Amino acid sequence: MPDLLKTEQDGLTFFQSPQFLAYPQIRHGFFTRLGGVSTGDFASLNFRFTGDDHDKVMRNYAIAAHVLGYGENDIVRTNQQHTDCIEVVTGHPGEFCFAKEGAPVDALMTDVRGVVLTGFYADCQLLMLYDHKAKAIAVAHAGWRGVKNEIARKTIEKMSEVYGTRPRDLECVVGPSICRSCFETDDDVYQALCETYGEKISDFVYRQDEKWHIDLKNITYSSLISAGVPAYNIDISSICPCCGDRSLWWSHRRQGNARGVHAGMIVLV
């Protein structure tokens, strides 16, 4: 389970998967707070329009896409609502857009070159997947509800259906996301995960001071392995936005809504 690498380029600081970097056919990045133009709680590379200046957020999209060699009009983004809705992008839309206007989309996939798939995180997991045989990419957003809904497994199944993806040809990376120490919950989250994973969930939780602590990173790792992805092909960031470097990360748990949101982008060159 190799960790991600820190990259500094054009004033941005972002993280990359060593496995993905072995493939010149794709470019990707998990962006930090640094390098954008937003101010205050949103300083500086914020991708959420709510509460922030629209033009500044658009500028942030352009800055991030540019570091991958693209522009804001190449971006197709999720509309994350903790669902298991997965959308297939079948053409280059030619403008900055949601994958499906007005509808929830928590995972996106494409085999179209030059489409910058963009998802968001601030504690939640953002997964990126690359089928190096079929030349297709995907992003998937997984908070605990996404983990309960098995969005990682469902995204792989959808890639198999659409692109003929074999799990053994997939490279997968999980970005910076909340750690088991910070992810403290009550019975409701534990029970919800039990409904999906049954007794296996006991391998990924511990009890402390009347609270559950749940290791979402390792649940996702286990789900990817169960789906048939080779262990060697999975990179998971050890970084937690909640207890990590505050100059780099926003955390929903630590800050509530007085914060920006991070983006991850991946594109087939």
Ligand SMILES: [Zn+2]
């Ligand atoms: Zn933490």
